[in-house]
Amino acid sequence: FLARLHQRPRCPHSPAGVGKSLPERGLLLLLMVFVFLEGSVLPLGAASSPDVSHKGNVDNHQVSDVVHNHTKKAFPVLDLDYQHIQTPFEISLWVLLASLMKLGFHLIPRLSGIVPESCLLITVGLLVGGLIKLAGEEVPPVLDSRLFFLCLLPPIILDAGYFLPIRAFMDNLGTILMFAVVGTLWNAFFIGGLLYAVCQIQPANPNPLHTLELLPCLLFGSIVSAVDPVAVLAVFEEIHINELLHILVFGESLLNDAVTVVLYHLFEEYSGQGSVTVMDCFLGVLSFLVVSLGGVLVGAIYGIVAAFTSRFASHTRVIEPLFVFVYSYMAYLSAEMFHLSGIMALIACGAVMRPYVEANISHKSHTTIKYFLKMWSSVSETLIFIFLGVATVDGPHAWNWTFVTVTVILCLVARVIGVIGLTYVINQFRIVKLTTKDQFIIAYGGLRGAIAFSLGFLLDKDLFPMREMFLTAIITVIFFTVFVQGMTIKPLVELLAVKKKQEAKRSINEEIHTQFLDHLLTGIEDICGHYGHHHWKDKLNRFNKKYVKKCLIAGERSREPQLIAFYHKMEMKQAIELVESGGGVNLPTAVPSTEHPAQEASSAKPAERALPQLPKGREEEIRNILRSNLQRTRQRLRSYNRHTLVADPYEDGFGDFLLKKQKMIELEKKIKNMNNYLTVPAAPPDSPTMCRARLASDPQAYRGKPDSDNVPTIHVDLASPQSPDSVNMMDEFRQAGQQQKHQQQEEDQGLMMKPPSGQRGPKKPGEADSDRDQQKLTRCLSDPGPSADEDEDEPFLP
Amino acid sequence: MGSSSSNMNHIPDAEELMQETGFSSAHLLRLYERFEFLDREKRGELSPDDFEAVGRLALNPIGGRIIGAFFSQGQETVDFASFVRILAHFRPADTNRRDGAPQDPANSQTRKLKFAFQLYDQDGDGMISRVELLQVLRAMMGIQVTEEQLQSIAERAIQEADLDRDDAISFDEFKKSLEKVNIDHKMSIRFLR
Numbered sequence: 001f002l003a004r005l006h007q008r009p010r011c012p013h014s015p016a017g018v019g020k021s022l023p024e025r026g027l028l029l030l031l032m033v034f035v036f037l038e039g040s041v042l043p044l045g046a047a048s049s050p051d052v053s054h055k056g057n058v059d060n061h062q063v064s065d066v067v068h069n070h071t072k073k074a075f076p077v078l079d080l081d082y083q084h085i086q087t088p089f090e091i092s093l094w095v096l097l098a099s100l101m102k103l104g105f106h107l108i109p110r111l112s113g114i115v116p117e118s119c120l121l122i123t124v125g126l127l128v129g130g131l132i133k134l135a136g137e138e139v140p141p142v143l144d145s146r147l148f149f150l151c152l153l154p155p156i157i158l159d160a161g162y163f164l165p166i167r168a169f170m171d172n173l174g175t176i177l178m179f180a181v182v183g184t185l186w187n188a189f190f191i192g193g194l195l196y197a198v199c200q201i202q203p204a205n206p207n208p209l210h211t212l213e214l215l216p217c218l219l220f221g222s223i224v225s226a227v228d229p230v231a232v233l234a235v236f237e238e239i240h241i242n243e244l245l246h247i248l249v250f251g252e253s254l255l256n257d258a259v260t261v262v263l264y265h266l267f268e269e270y271s272g273q274g275s276v277t278v279m280d281c282f283l284g285v286l287s288f289l290v291v292s293l294g295g296v297l298v299g300a301i302y303g304i305v306a307a308f309t310s311r312f313a314s315h316t317r318v319i320e321p322l323f324v325f326v327y328s329y330m331a332y333l334s335a336e337m338f339h340l341s342g343i344m345a346l347i348a349c350g351a352v353m354r355p356y357v358e359a360n361i362s363h364k365s366h367t368t369i370k371y372f373l374k375m376w377s378s379v380s381e382t383l384i385f386i387f388l389g390v391a392t393v394d395g396p397h398a399w400n401w402t403f404v405t406v407t408v409i410l411c412l413v414a415r416v417i418g419v420i421g422l423t424y425v426i427n428q429f430r431i432v433k434l435t436t437k438d439q440f441i442i443a444y445g446g447l448r449g450a451i452a453f454s455l456g457f458l459l460d461k462d463l464f465p466m467r468e469m470f471l472t473a474i475i476t477v478i479f480f481t482v483f484v485q486g487m488t489i490k491p492l493v494e495l496l497a498v499k500k501k502q503e504a505k506r507s508i509n510e511e512i513h514t515q516f517l518d519h520l521l522t523g524i525e526d527i528c529g530h531y532g533h534h535h536w537k538d539k540l541n542r543f544n545k546k547y548v549k550k551c552l553i554a555g556e557r558s559r560e561p562q563l564i565a566f567y568h569k570m571e572m573k574q575a576i577e578l579v580e581s582g583g584g585v586n587l588p589t590a591v592p593s594t595e596h597p598a599q600e601a602s603s604a605k606p607a608e609r610a611l612p613q614l615p616k617g618r619e620e621e622i623r624n625i626l627r628s629n630l631q632r633t634r635q636r637l638r639s640y641n642r643h644t645l646v647a648d649p650y651e652d653g654f655g656d657f658l659l660k661k662q663k664m665i666e667l668e669k670k671i672k673n674m675n676n677y678l679t680v681p682a683a684p685p686d687s688p689t690m691c692r693a694r695l696a697s698d699p700q701a702y703r704g705k706p707d708s709d710n711v712p713t714i715h716v717d718l719a720s721p722q723s724p725d726s727v728n729m730m731d732e733f734r735q736a737g738q739q740q741k742h743q744q745q746e747e748d749q750g751l752m753m754k755p756p757s758g759q760r761g762p763k764k765p766g767e768a769d770s771d772r773d774q775q776k777l778t779r780c781l782s783d784p785g786p787s788a789d790e791d792e793d794e795p796f797l798p
Numbered sequence: 799m800g801s802s803s804s805n806m807n808h809i810p811d812a813e814e815l816m817q818e819t820g821f822s823s824a825h826l827l828r829l830y831e832r833f834e835f836l837d838r839e840k841r842g843e844l845s846p847d848d849f850e851a852v853g854r855l856a857l858n859p860i861g862g863r864i865i866g867a868f869f870s871q872g873q874e875t876v877d878f879a880s881f882v883r884i885l886a887h888f889r890p891a892d893t894n895r896r897d898g899a900p901q902d903p904a905n906s907q908t909r910k911l912k913f914a915f916q917l918y919d920q921d922g923d924g925m926i927s928r929v930e931l932l933q934v935l936r937a938m939m940g941i942q943v944t945e946e947q948l949q950s951i952a953e954r955a956i957q958e959a960d961l962d963r964d965d966a967i968s969f970d971e972f973k974k975s976l977e978k979v980n981i982d983h984k985m986s987i988r989f990l991r
Contacts (some may be wrong), residue, residue, distance in 0.1 A: 265810075507958055516914065516918070523858045527855065
């Protein structure tokens with residue numbers, strides 16, 4: 001550690017990257033200065049900490065007495081009273097350090113590409129801890145278990161739980177539970193048992209390991225076997241694996257908390273007594289059920305109460321986010337009070353509360369919640385890793401080569417065997433099987449983290465004389481998994497991916513058609529019903545719609561909140577686009593189509609099938625456009641990143657989809673408004689031929705064509721005459737189905753809306769339109785539309 | 799599933815359907831249950847409304863076309879037999895052919911492709927014209943793509959695939975352009991095995 005400490009300070013002085021600008025260097029320098037400052041301030045704080053303070057006070061009293069005796073004490077214009085603000089100051093200092101570190105890492109792009117952030121943060125923690133130690137002071141016990149479990153962990157878990165992709169989670173619940181419960185049990189017993197065996201067979205000299213009994217070993221095994229959500233999240237978000245794997249490993253890390261809690265308490269209790277009977281085992285199983293289900297129940301109750309509360313919050317929108325946070329935190333604390341699984345309570349609370357709360361709260365509150373959660377969880381995570389580093393430097397260490405190395409090896413081996421074995425069983429029941437590559441990632445991604453350390457820290461010194469050895473081993477395992485596995489998982493993933501995929505260059509046709517087929521297959525699968533599990537899901541959905549939503553969602557929003565929410569979203573987007581459209585739309589340039597006939601004429605004889613040689617860049621451009629824009633189906637290939645605030649592709653898809661339709665109309669409308677400002681009715685229904693013509697971007701086609709009203713059209717009227725538009729639109733949604741019966745489809749119209757015939761007479765021209773636009777604009781800007789936010793939308797029970 | 803075979807009696811022409819499409823009785827039963835679920839008004843046949851009740855289909859860029867494919871020319875409703883026949887296209891190909899199986903089963907490669915082709919070719923003239931291709935492209939592409947870009951993409955696609963220079967893609971040309979793609983993998987529902 002000291003060697004590393006010596007090396008580190010030299011880094012910032014050498015130019016770490018080409019072309020770094022002056023402000024960036026300044027910031028880096030500031031960071032380093034700050035770290036040193038922190039290192040020196042904290043000992044200062046420690047020096048005046050309560051242990052020494054009484055002495056200080058006595059000194060002060062003496063001094064002030066002396067002064068008082070001699071002269072009248074001068075009024076202190078400037079005084080230093082660190083005592084007064086010590087604790088909050090130190091806390092703020094730590095938080096500030098964490099945040100500045102996060103900033104700083106992105107200034108060194110090369111480094112952050114190779115080393116995951118968590119590693120860097122631990123290193124910083126080591127640095128700060130080392131500095132403090134060098135200064136000769138006592139390192140503050142920052143990774144205090146209470147602090148960790150009550151303050152640092154909940155934000156991360158809440159963030160994860162609130163934004164949990166429920167559908168993916170539920171689809172894979174069986175698998176996740178298997179990994180979480182059976183996998184953790186297997187790990188714990190395997191590691192604990194084998195460790196005990198190894199300790200017993202140690203060569204004879206009075207080896208301290210001999211004193212280690214079975215139960216403490218099992219306890220140790222259970223502590224060190226749990227996959228840690230914080231570490232997993234921190235590493236996985238950098239490697240961008242697909243959603244399925246992410247949800248598997250992450251879900252496992254969350255749900256194994258219940259198992260860990262039970263095992264921990266079980267072994268801790270019985271370590272004192274030295275033996276475990278069958279009855280105890282049975283009680284253990286019972287306890288597990290109580291802990292997990294109880295935790296979920298507590299969370300769900302709080303979630304429902306929160307949802308109910310939010311229903312009435314329409315008059316005090318400012319404190320809406322507070323309800324979300326406080327209720328969740330109380331759920332966590334309540335669960336912890338009964339020794340239930342706090343993590344599961346938090347997850348359940350967030351997941352249950354979310355759909356209803358989002359329907360009730362305003363758009364701004366929604367954004368606030370989102371950003372606060374992300375902010376807190378980010379800071380928490382950073383702090384945890386830094387503290388881990390500091391605690392490493394601090395903690396009393398008892399290094400025992402055998403114990404530590406055997407632990408590390410056993411952890412790896414147990415994980416691999418566990419995953420392979422479980423996958424074999426699970427694949428019998430899964431529709432989408434887990435491949436070898438998936439298994440590798442699951443096994444390799446089983447990182448340990450701060451939870452294990454904190455649990456070890458909680459151990460009682462008297463009951464467990466080997467506590468320090470345990471702690472050392474735990475820290476080593478954590479370091480190993482986070483550093484080694486964390487750093488190498490990215491290149492390994494890429495290596496595997498490259499090996500598997502022989503991506504030959506696909507022709508443009510292939511790209512288009514395969515995407516088409518994907519959509520087709522998705523559609524057919526939807527028609528067939530999803531994976532056969534639909535019975536209970538539908539029942540749950542129906543129950544939800546009928547009763548629960550009525551209770552928990554305010555007013556008229558409960559009836560068709562999803563549609564209205566989408567409609568609001570549409571409105572917002574339209575409004576924004578309307579505002580922006582004044583400046584024109586910036587589009588990437590395209591090669592004019594006159595190029596093509598010329599080239600085609602010059603192509604070779606048909607037998608040879610020489611394609612007209614487009615300039616190479618053009619072909620690449622086309623390919624890129626295709627690749628990046630073809631609407632992805634909502635399958636498991638989507639890469640998942642917690643921090644990018646992007647939710648289900650399902651919701652993205654819908655927003656995009658509607659936008660597309662809007663855009664087509666927009667374009668038409670823009671041109672029309674520019675040309676015939678005074679004449680034509682604002683929104684004539686267009687025949688399919690019109691639409692086809694429109695696609696060919698022929699502006700001439702936009703002369704209003706009063707056609708039959710029965711023709712199905714894609715039609716969203718921005719400037720519609722009536723103000724109760726929401727109702728109208730909803731009717732149109734419903735009517736859309738009826739219209740389709742009459743006509744064969746000419747276009748791809750997932751959602752069709754048709755102006756109710758006869759209701760729209762010729763409208764007042766021009767200024768009436770803009771009036772209505774204004775009306776609409778003001779309405780939607782003041783209207784609380786919770787899911788008007790384009791990123792986060794979730795069907796209520798997907 | 800796991801219901802007794804007495805339920806099979808509800809299904810009209812069950813034997814015949816199984817023979818024709820190759821579905822097992824368990825699958826047929828499951829599809830029948832799904833059919834009944836979709837048929838909310840219990841008329842014994844499905845209308846386009848019932849299909850649209852499948853929420854996610856609305857998001858699908860070609861959702862409307864898929865629904866349309868179930869309703870053959872001029873028909874307004876789909877009965878169970880037609881429902882199953884269409885879905886039979888998406889059965890994974892049989893690895894070993896039984897005797898007595900129809901020579902050109904619904905889930906053969908050609909038939910699958912033909913089904914997809916028909917979804918492109920809405921006017922039924924046997925060719926995917928430029929306009930039809932543009933429609934599909936527009937439906938599938940994100941909003942950032944301009945008309946000109948779409949035009950060039952469609953242009954390029956037709957140039958690549960169009961072997962006989964008639965500025966449209968025939969079924970054979972379509973098949974040829976997809977020869978490297980594993981159609982069975984791409985067009986089989988995984989749980990209908």
